[in-house]
Amino acid sequence: xxxxxxxxxxxxxxxxxxxxxxxxxxxxxxxxxxxxxxxxxxxxxxxxxxxxxxxxxxxxxxxxxxxxxxxxxxxxxxxxxxxxxxxxxxxxxxxxxxxxxxxxxxxxxxxxxxxxxxxxxxxxxxxxxxxxxxxxxxxxxxxxxxxxxxxxxxxxxxxxxxxxxxxxxxxxxxxxxxxxxxxxxxxxxxxxxxxxxxxxxxxxxxxxxxxxxxxxxxxxxxxxxxxxxxxxxxxxxxxxxxxxxxxxxxxxxxxxxxxxxxxxxxxxxxxxxxxxxxxxxxxxxxxxxxxxxxxxxxxxxxxxxxxxxxxxxxxxxxxxxxxxxxxxxxxxxxxxxxxxxxxxxxxxxxxxxxxxxxxxxxxxxxxxxxxxxxxxxxxxxxxxxxxxxxxxxxxxxxxxxxxxxxxxxxxxxxxxxxxxxxxxxxxxx
Ligand SMILES: Cc1ncc(COP(=O)(O)O)c(C=O)c1O
Numbered sequence: 001x002x003x004x005x006x007x008x009x010x011x012x013x014x015x016x017x018x019x020x021x022x023x024x025x026x027x028x029x030x031x032x033x034x035x036x037x038x039x040x041x042x043x044x045x046x047x048x049x050x051x052x053x054x055x056x057x058x059x060x061x062x063x064x065x066x067x068x069x070x071x072x073x074x075x076x077x078x079x080x081x082x083x084x085x086x087x088x089x090x091x092x093x094x095x096x097x098x099x100x101x102x103x104x105x106x107x108x109x110x111x112x113x114x115x116x117x118x119x120x121x122x123x124x125x126x127x128x129x130x131x132x133x134x135x136x137x138x139x140x141x142x143x144x145x146x147x148x149x150x151x152x153x154x155x156x157x158x159x160x161x162x163x164x165x166x167x168x169x170x171x172x173x174x175x176x177x178x179x180x181x182x183x184x185x186x187x188x189x190x191x192x193x194x195x196x197x198x199x200x201x202x203x204x205x206x207x208x209x210x211x212x213x214x215x216x217x218x219x220x221x222x223x224x225x226x227x228x229x230x231x232x233x234x235x236x237x238x239x240x241x242x243x244x245x246x247x248x249x250x251x252x253x254x255x256x257x258x259x260x261x262x263x264x265x266x267x268x269x270x271x272x273x274x275x276x277x278x279x280x281x282x283x284x285x286x287x288x289x290x291x292x293x294x295x296x297x298x299x300x301x302x303x304x305x306x307x308x309x310x311x312x313x314x315x316x317x318x319x320x321x322x323x324x325x326x327x328x329x330x331x332x333x334x335x336x337x338x339x340x341x342x343x344x345x346x347x348x349x350x351x352x353x354x355x356x357x358x359x360x361x362x363x364x365x366x367x368x369x370x371x372x373x374x375x376x377x378x379x380x381x382x383x384x385x386x387x388x389x390x391x392x393x394x395x396x397x398x399x400x401x402x403x404x405x406x407x408x409x410x411x412x413x414x415x416x417x418x419x420x421x422x423x424x425x426x427x428x429x
Pocket of ligand 1: 078136137138139162209213241243244273275281282284286
């Protein structure tokens with residue numbers, strides 16, 4: 001698209017749908033919610049439009065504040081628009097119905113549920129002593145940085161990547177070192193030669209995103225092994241963020257970092273949890289796996305010293321409910337997401353070929369290479385948000401290699417996704 005044409009068309013903002021308080025109902029033309037889960041075939045109903053207005057949701061709240069709710073579709077921050085699994089909801093509800101909250105201890109069953117889940121879902125039996133609660137993935141990432149590096153030290157990230165990796169590293173006074181991913185045949189690969197060239201004695205930590213956000217790559221065994229070897233050789237601790245790992249698509253298998261080699265096992269920390277998987281983000285339910293006793297004691301000692309090793313009762317209840325159950329709900333939600341991915345990629349290929357879909361192997365975030373539109377990043381974002389009326393993430397904030405790219409959260413009913421895609425097409429074509 002020519003720059004002048006784009007600027008001219010900006011005046012005509014998104015064709016707004018009739019604005020009702022129930023934003024997404026209005027957008028999709030539905031008048032009421034459909035049946036709640038589960039549906040007749042024993043599956044779950046991810047087509048249901050759920051009204052999230054008035055719930056302090058960040059992505060809906062922004063539109064409520066700006067008066068654009070019902071006019072724009074929020075496809076930004078990474079939570080899904082689906083109900084959590086009914087058994088997770090029920091466990092929380094049952095606990096709330098007991099009236100008194102009070103201080104709670106962490107039962108052994110909590111740890112057992114985590115070990116049980118990982119064995120079932122990922123075929124990995126984690127020794128009990130490696131497993132600990134932690135107060136959120138990004139919160140703990142900050143503590144790992146504080147524990148294992150000093151101000152002025154360097155932390156490596158592989159971009160494009162989730163922007164808090166860079167933002168919090170900088171806020172903690174550490175230097176961010178970039179090892180941009182390479183794109184080969186539309187698929188991201190790690191640049192392991194370049195990685196070796198950027199490590200020096202000041203480099204203390206590498207943050208690995210597995211699966212990657214954005215881009216959705218699930219890293220292969222050989223890539224992870226080589227990465228583990230390089231980091232071990234250079235005395236660089238690997239912090240593996242595996243929060244999206246349960247949401248693998250198309251049967252792709254997640255490889256937990258600590259399992260790839262003895263070097264990885266003794267030089268890594270995994271941070272993960274049930275919050276993305278079961279759509280309960282914000283409830284601070286996370287866990288860390290650390291095999292190396294010295295590393296584990298240092299981090300857990302640090303967190304304990306700040307009184308951060310006490311999960312809330314909601315964390316305990318939801319974790320046990322989610323992980324003690326079979327994984328049918330997760331299989332169903334990932335099958336639904338995979339259909340959304342296929343629909344969107346097919347749509348872009350046929351209707352907006354200037355935008356290239358980077359097909360994810362995991363999770364509900366679709367990364368779009370829009371470089372053929374030849375727009376500066378602010379105008380690209382404006383094309384989606386102001387002209388199409390689809391709120392998105394991305395742009396240069398995800399680091400080197402993210403220029404000209406947009407991230408769409410497609411963890412939503414297909415009817416909403418279809419509406420968003422039509423809007424994007426009308427804005428671009
Ligand atoms: C890769 C990644 N890590 C961590 C988080 C957030 O985790 P938490 O809410 O536990 O801090 C997100 C949320 O989008 C994410 O995408």
